[in-house]
Amino acid sequence: MSTIPQWLHDEVNDYFVVPIRTTPHTVLDIGANIGAFALRAHREWPSATVFCYEPMPFNVEKLRENVDGAWCHISASAVRATAGEDDIHVGDMFVTGGFSKGARMTNQTIRVQCVAASGLPSCDLVKIDTEGSEVEILSHLNLENTQVIMLEHHSLSDAETLRKMLSPVFELVHDETSREVGTEVYFRRG
Template sequence: MADAKGPDMSTLVQVRDEFCCYTTSDFNHQGLTQAHFTYEEIFELRTYLRHGVRLAPDAVVLDVGANIGLFSLFVKQECPSARVLAFEPMPAVVEALRRNLDLHGVPDVEVHALALGARREEAVFTYHPALSCNSTNRPEGKELLLEMQRVLFGEHAAGSEEVRVDVDTLSAVLERRSDLDRIDLLKIDVEGAELDVLRGVGAANWPRVDQVVVEVHDRDGRLADVLALLGAQGFRTSSQASSLLTESADLREAGAEDVPPGDYLVYATRPR
């Protein structure tokens, strides 16, 4: 399929013979690479359904850091009756997310143009148009990753701009939603702000959460902090290195001398 631009400057790319989606990249190669990686991680490797994590047909799922919506699409493919709330703060990414839901005939995912964190505030995010999955409000520690992107994709791949977005806590969201008496799965992929999201869940709201899968960028002991926080809330936890996210051989071959500290996926379930 030829790449096509929509009026919002999203790019339509063919990921697999049976699957295409909109990306946010102005650089088609980077958008396709990002979509390939995300599709493989979610749909083919089924990364989020491991270590005892499972979805009931009527599951309630919070997709925090939804990006262009592939995890939300996966949940609705697995469980068409599931309720999904997708949280994504970057305006251009939200537009691609909405277009992907429309493209795949999934109109019933709630999209919230909002970041979740430890407190209600307005925050400055660093948005990477070429590789939107790296957008973050925690740019510190991204230097090596950005250098690798330059090596692999060219100087434009590390380009960024600042975007101001609204941040709220998950507890505040839940307290406004009496219809969400349970959260079957809380999925978090927020590029370094994962502890902030978890700390934004008050003690009174944790019993509503049954399972958590969170991507952790292990800087300054963050993995241990995440495991301790979830353990203190009564979860049984396990973690694994995210092999796709930490693969370094291709990067070294391309000329990068160092790789970032490890990235992990943490799985947390209630004892059953």
């Protein structure tokens, strides 16, 4: 049984305010947290395989309880530009953490395993919510097969960078780039 709080379900709903006009067979969930997005993706596209990446050990434990290995593959690691180990800040809420020490990050850090974004599979749909590492990840991610990108940016400058980075190939269809923290949804052009 799902142990996901309502506010997390509400946050995931922000990704679905625009109808998704494709049926993905593969979903990449970077910053999978405790599985709210993975569960919604499975409900929307039951035949899709979901690849979840989550570095926070306490989240991975809940993620494993909330999803099913028949359709969801979990990697207990962060996604970065390069593989290795790094210290991640623990957030002020039990389900958050990030490499950038933003306003909602504590001074407490834990060491986590990181995988290189370039080594991840190219998936039909990509969702990224990594508390500030979205630009770094998208700069190295293979988007060859990607039709939809859903992300949460964590600064106005990141929002602008992401928009400029993606606009040559993707159309911004849900735009909260004027908010300090907001949701963006992109569809592949053409």
